[in-house]
Amino acid sequence: MPEFDFRSGKRDSRRPGRAKTTRGRRPANKPAADPRAIAYDVTSRVSTSDSFTNLLLPKALASAGMDARGNAFATELVYGTQRWRGLLDAVIVSAAKRPATDIDDTVLDVLRIGTFQALFMNVPDHAVVSKSVDLARSKAGARSAGFVNAVMHRVVARSRQEWESIVVSRIGKGRPAERLGVRYSHPAWIVEELEKAWNAAGYAADAGSQDVVDDPIGAMLAADNEAPDVTLVARPGLVTRDELIAQLPDRAEHESGRWSPYAVRVHGVNPERLAYVRAGLAGVEDEGSQLAALALAYAPIEGDKDSSWLDMCAGPGGKTALLGSLAAQRHAVLNANEPSAHRARLVRDNVRALPDGTIGEVWERDGRELGAEHAGEFDRVLVDAPCSGLGSLRRRPEARWRKKPEDITELAEIQRALLNSALDATRFGGTVAYVTCSPALAETRAIVDAVLASRKDAERLDAAAVLRAVNPAIPLPERPGDVQLFEHLHGTDQMFISLIRKH
Numbered sequence: 001m002p003e004f005d006f007r008s009g010k011r012d013s014r015r016p017g018r019a020k021t022t023r024g025r026r027p028a029n030k031p032a033a034d035p036r037a038i039a040y041d042v043t044s045r046v047s048t049s050d051s052f053t054n055l056l057l058p059k060a061l062a063s064a065g066m067d068a069r070g071n072a073f074a075t076e077l078v079y080g081t082q083r084w085r086g087l088l089d090a091v092i093v094s095a096a097k098r099p100a101t102d103i104d105d106t107v108l109d110v111l112r113i114g115t116f117q118a119l120f121m122n123v124p125d126h127a128v129v130s131k132s133v134d135l136a137r138s139k140a141g142a143r144s145a146g147f148v149n150a151v152m153h154r155v156v157a158r159s160r161q162e163w164e165s166i167v168v169s170r171i172g173k174g175r176p177a178e179r180l181g182v183r184y185s186h187p188a189w190i191v192e193e194l195e196k197a198w199n200a201a202g203y204a205a206d207a208g209s210q211d212v213v214d215d216p217i218g219a220m221l222a223a224d225n226e227a228p229d230v231t232l233v234a235r236p237g238l239v240t241r242d243e244l245i246a247q248l249p250d251r252a253e254h255e256s257g258r259w260s261p262y263a264v265r266v267h268g269v270n271p272e273r274l275a276y277v278r279a280g281l282a283g284v285e286d287e288g289s290q291l292a293a294l295a296l297a298y299a300p301i302e303g304d305k306d307s308s309w310l311d312m313c314a315g316p317g318g319k320t321a322l323l324g325s326l327a328a329q330r331h332a333v334l335n336a337n338e339p340s341a342h343r344a345r346l347v348r349d350n351v352r353a354l355p356d357g358t359i360g361e362v363w364e365r366d367g368r369e370l371g372a373e374h375a376g377e378f379d380r381v382l383v384d385a386p387c388s389g390l391g392s393l394r395r396r397p398e399a400r401w402r403k404k405p406e407d408i409t410e411l412a413e414i415q416r417a418l419l420n421s422a423l424d425a426t427r428f429g430g431t432v433a434y435v436t437c438s439p440a441l442a443e444t445r446a447i448v449d450a451v452l453a454s455r456k457d458a459e460r461l462d463a464a465a466v467l468r469a470v471n472p473a474i475p476l477p478e479r480p481g482d483v484q485l486f487e488h489l490h491g492t493d494q495m496f497i498s499l500i501r502k503h
């Protein structure tokens with residue numbers, strides 16, 4: 001069976017018999033899978049159910065048995081179509097001259113996949129149109145073909161830049177969040193939340209690259225549309241960064257992390273294949289998460305005792321493992337807590353390589369109860385609170401379309417209660433780190449402000465100064481206090497880090 005040529009959309013008869021699967025040869029009697037059809041199937045399931053792209057796609061690719069090019073094409077198509085759905089839909093509505101709600105769901109997904117190829121991928125126009133029509137016929141029936149043909153012909157007639165200006169100019173100048181939302185494919189309410197977080201974060205007007213300085217919100221939204229690097233952590237005392245780098249495959253591109261002394265950024269490497277990762281001496285961990293763990297480990301505490309640490313919301317245990325390796329170097333014991341049994345198992349697995357005695361207990365409790373039960377016991381406590389996850393949209397391409405404004409307020413009560421419980425569990429002079437993977441003010445600063453206003457035994461520390469001491473090159477706010485990391489400034493997930501001392 002000839003191999004599939006995704007650029008022309010035809011079987012390539014010049015290369016017979018080269019259709020290898022990633023796990024071996026495709027059976028001779030099985031036709032080559034069409035990456036567009038795979039992309040459609042995954043996109044449509046993600047659109048119509050709660051499924052996640054990163055779980056569905058690998059399974060779909062494994063059963064399709066395409067070659068590496070087919071897999072790469074389908075992957076780019078699926079992730080790109082999810083990320084850029086907002087802009088794609090605006091273009092489709094304009095080209096179809098009817099609202100998206102008047103277009104059948106199946107046809108809309110076919111048009112999204114076609115429009116992404118037309119505007120973002122190097123696929124010839126004729127292939128985009130004809131393959132979209134074929135896909136429409138096979139998924140939505142012959143009657144949809146004429147409509148898809150007409151819409152796709154209009155879409156390919158203009159460049160992405162032309163379409164961007166057309167669809168943005170249709171939104172009034174008085175609605176800037178909506179205009180940015182269409183241009184960068186984000187819901188307008190998320191644009192507003194991110195903008196408020198940036199304005200409150202306290203960075204100097206000249207922080208970052210020229211792109212960031214000229215247009216911080218545009219740069220921030222654009223960063224959400226980029227696939228993140230894979231970042232590894234070489235857990236201190238277990239393996240060095242050089243040893244980890246030496247284990248990377250010969251041609252693997254890599255660089256030392258920008259901010260954390262334990263980070264290595266890698267490209268084209270499957271971390272699960274690295275022996276140090278399999279053995280738990282290293283792990284996959286974004287640099288923002290590494291900095292959150294380091295902020296707690298290096299926060300000032302009063303008094304000599306520094307032997308008892310707690311990770312209150314630990315699952316799946318990435319920060320637990322880094323904190324644990326730092327605790328081991330100081331002969332401190334780290335207890336962890338995670339109420340979900342499955343995630344608690346992941347915590348135990350993540351810390352398996354730490355020296356005996358480093359991890360005290362892994363409790364499966366509601367963290368809100370630990371403050372009363374372990375009052376004044378711990379020197380350092382991490383609250384990596386459950387949150388909306390608005391700070392890691394780049395990792396889950398469908399997430400921005402599923403989230404709702406109430407997601408950033410509905411956890412406020414539990415976030416406040418967890419922080420209060422953590423402070424109760426901390427000894428006088430000890431320090432709590434309140435961390436979220438969201439920059440939304442309602443679940444970051446507002447939580448810390450509310451808790452500090454409600455008790456007399458806690459004060460905000462200068463988290464920026466602590467991180468400056470970890471690495472003076474980290475861009476940090478000009479004013480003392482909490483640190484909000486940003487993808488477009490730091491290349492990390494958008495972690496919020498506040499340090500609070502009990503006194």
Ligand SMILES: C[S@@+](CC[C@H](N)C(=O)[O-])C[C@H]1O[C@@H](n2cnc3c(N)ncnc32)[C@H](O)[C@@H]1O
Binds near residue numbers: 314315337365385414
């Ligand atoms: C942001 S995640 C923590 C990520 C983790 N620290 C890491 O780095 O791998 C938040 C965790 O809080 C847990 N959680 C939810 N409600 C909780 C509660 N009442 N008490 C303690 N943990 C809770 C969730 O199950 C989830 O695993």
